[in-house]
Amino acid sequence: MSKDQIRQIIESRMPDDGMSDTGIKGVQLFRATRAVPCVPAVYEPCVIAIVSGGKETVLDGQHYVYDSREYLCCPMSMPVEAGTPTASPENPLYGVYITLDRPLMTELSIAMDTAGERLQAAPGSARGIRLAEWDASFTDALLRLLQLGRSQADLEVLGNARRRELLYAILKGQAGSFARQAFGPGNAIAQSIAHLSARLDESVTIDALAARAGMSRAVFHRKFKQATSMSPIQFVKSMRLNNAAMKIAGGMSVSRAAMTVGYVSASQFSREFKRVYGQPPRQWSDLHRGIPG
Incomplete structure (x- = not known):
């Protein structure tokens, strides 16, 4: 249900294709209703979460095709190709682009380590990019963050805390170990x-x-x-x-x-x-x- 609410928020704020700032540092909404082939792009450290439709990213010949079941985690700047091959007016792409703020991600990684949340070796052989399943913590944290857009006062008072909560949910999620390896102070x-x-x-x-x-x-x-x-x-x-x-x-x-x-x-x-x-x-x-x- 929370994912449906996130989509409703994006639909209400995005009448046209493109990207839109939310008023929250490093968080943007996007919409696409036309198919675009993969073209050169550069991903800065980010998470891209899709709530409707699908997206494709290519890194050094490796294709990552994902939709509302997974989000993409790219913890280091990467030269990629990216596109929206299935977007259409009947099947619009809606999603959220979340910048992974390096100082804050490093601070959270250190805090987790200090609290005894030891870094585990990231499973698999992903390099540069990893797909992770949406989990309840990530979904709830993202919804709570986007709901702040209704009130400027809420944004000013709670925005940083809820952004921190969302980044922490990413570090606790399926791509968490992969991201922490990138943001650890010794990397x-x-x-x-x-x-x-x-x-x-x-x-x-x-x-x-x-x-x-x-x-x-x-x-x-x-x-x-x-x-x-x-x-x-x-x-x-x-x-x-x-x-x-x-x-x-x-x-x-x-x-x-x-x-x-x-x-x-x-x-x-x-x-x-x-x-x-x-x-x-x-x-x-x-x-x-x-x-x-």
């Missing part, structure tokens, strides 16, 4: 990914990243690939190209998009873009301009 790979994601326009070397993480180059490379399924160089290239593709789809010129993600040579950018997406960036932009990731 050098997650910290490296956050560092890289904030500096895509700067030149980076694997040796410098490894030294910053306190590892040898070989160990850093192995641990990075274990966490993300990609080598550090592949990850950086994917993040840069996906960010550029999103900017181009949003209307930015090809040359400016290339420059903002660290490409000095426009010809190199065009070659690498075509190799990944199958078309030169200008031709690609004509087909994808305005399509959301």
Whole structure:
């Protein structure tokens, strides 16, 4: 029943397709009523919860197709492809995008450890992304948070506490161990990914990243690939190209998009873009301009 109530809240606040802020930090609602193929996107640390319809995300060739039975947990910045292949006016997609605030997630992870909630090895072999079943704690916490939108006073007084409750429910849920591994204070790979994601326009070397993480180059490379399924160089290239593709789809010129993600040579950018997406960036932009990731 709570999930139906969440859908009703989204329907009442989202008369049109797109994303909408809730007034709660890091929590947005979204709606889609047209099918969109998977296009390049970058997921910052987040949880995406669907209450109607379905969504697809692709990370390094691995497809994650999910609906109202599971939510997607992505605790580190990841270059992905994302789409809404089944959305239609008859089968609308409704959902909630929840940013995983790094300081708060780390604080909660430490508090859980201090309280004796020891971190268990995350089962399975998921890298970068995991799907988790909705449980009662997550559903109730999300509903309680979204219900605050009816009152500005409630948002001001209770918003932070209920957001904290929701993030705690995520850490206690099926993807909790997976998320805690990323937000634990000693996770050098997650910290490296956050560092890289904030500096895509700067030149980076694997040796410098490894030294910053306190590892040898070989160990850093192995641990990075274990966490993300990609080598550090592949990850950086994917993040840069996906960010550029999103900017181009949003209307930015090809040359400016290339420059903002660290490409000095426009010809190199065009070659690498075509190799990944199958078309030169200008031709690609004509087909994808305005399509959301």
